[in-house]
Amino acid sequence: MVWCSGWRLASAVSNAGGLGLIGAGSMYPGVLREHIQKCKRATAKPFGINVPLLYPDIDQIMDVIVEEGIRIVFTSAGNPATWTGFLKSRGITVVHVVANTKFALKAESSGADAIVAEGFEAGGHNGREETTTLCLIPMIRDAVSIPLIAAGGIGDGRSMLAAISLGADAVQVGSAFAVSDESSAHQKFKEAIVAAAEGETKLSMKSVMPVRLMKNEFFEQVEKAEATGGGKDELIKLLGRGRAKKGMFEGDLIEGELEIGQVSSMISEIRPAADILKNIWNDFLKRKEDICNLQL
């Protein structure tokens, strides 16, 4: 949710009854502090920070989080052993994002309070095993005993109920909120997500780190580099700096990197985050009712 989830989206989700997250992945430490302070003014409800652990300014980011009295941190893209102890010793609830059982077990043994398990269909950074949410959740459910949050492919009440059926305790919703009114994504990117048809995202950049992208000119260049065996160096050169910002925040739909989930083909309008959340919840309850009334 880099370039999508700032204080506006996080506070809107929290105010609507979810747990809003500020995505620190696209923020310098000073910018994160500003977002946290604005988020506190915009909601009295709890909210959290998502921190990709591969972040260069990670020490300063963690200092900001502690200084600002944040109570919930989601860590991702890294080893859960590195920061969980630091955060836990400061009384912070830690949730670690994983894409396989090995890291789920590692997160649990590192003292994480919960796990987000993210399937192949999710937008952005993804696992090398390419395990889908449907296969991933039952496997991790059987392997760990801490609470489990499903992510990847969840954008409506049906997929939420499916995730709970698979053994998840909760769900994390990304792409559906990336197109909310309060998302800081560029309007052009939001419109592109709404317009996206089936098959228009693909897991790409596998020789560097798998990332699910919306297909565009930049994506085609990446695919070409991979198909001709260019390898890691060529891809890193192609990626350059600021590609994600260019695409998602500045709205360059041609040359920018556009991270979004497979579920984007089901998203049909730009709405307030509260409406999105309410819809998912109400559809979930309705679908649960339907399932309970099934005559077998």
Add this chain to the structure above:
Amino acid sequence: MVWCSGWRLASAVSNAGGLGLIGAGSMYPGVLREHIQKCKRATAKPFGINVPLLYPDIDQIMDVIVEEGIRIVFTSAGNPATWTGFLKSRGITVVHVVANTKFALKAESSGADAIVAEGFEAGGHNGREETTTLCLIPMIRDAVSIPLIAAGGIGDGRSMLAAISLGADAVQVGSAFAVSDESSAHQKFKEAIVAAAEGETKLSMKSVMPVRLMKNEFFEQVEKAEATGGGKDELIKLLGRGRAKKGMFEGDLIEGELEIGQVSSMISEIRPAADILKNIWNDFLKRKEDICNLQL
């Protein structure tokens, strides 16, 4: 289910209360006739035939099906418009297998009675869009009104309930039955499936036709050919003839092609098909009960 689903497995599944399918994809017309006749003797219950439409002897296969009085045919890997009319005019129920909405609509307009929608996690032939079952089922549910059967990633009661939550009317189970006692797969292949860990299958052969394979020496050769830009010709040469038979039926785990789903990492024993079916059903009912009792 080529090389796995002969008359023994089909009749065992039908006798246990499912709809058993004979997979015609690995059978010459005469062999198929033999399997149908043996299946009729082994069960009084309905069973069906799965016919990949790219099959070279397709006309003769269809003649055998009509002559033997088969009532249910699942068609796959081809255009539903080609054979649905022929089969329907003979009173046969036609179910067409798809991996995207476009073909689901095509199947419906061709007169198919139902659709199997198969996600990215499924074993064997797969769609180019790489849409997972979690994303595929709600999309197709919203697009067509004929009954919808979910496939891909379904091997226990939890994933069955998830599929129903997503809007499926039923599920198709492949990999879990490939390791049954009655499956005609080689014992060594069954044992390899049971031993398979997370991430040990991968969608491969994308430049010819995407197929989910278990990782082995043959798979590595395919991946190498794709990574170095060898393209279609090199892959077809590498594939040669009889690779699937060699792997799945003859048990050559090194040089053979091993088609199996992602769910194989959850399969832990070789059991009678009836036990597998009963377990899925009982777990489905239990999980449904749990969901209905959830206090929200």
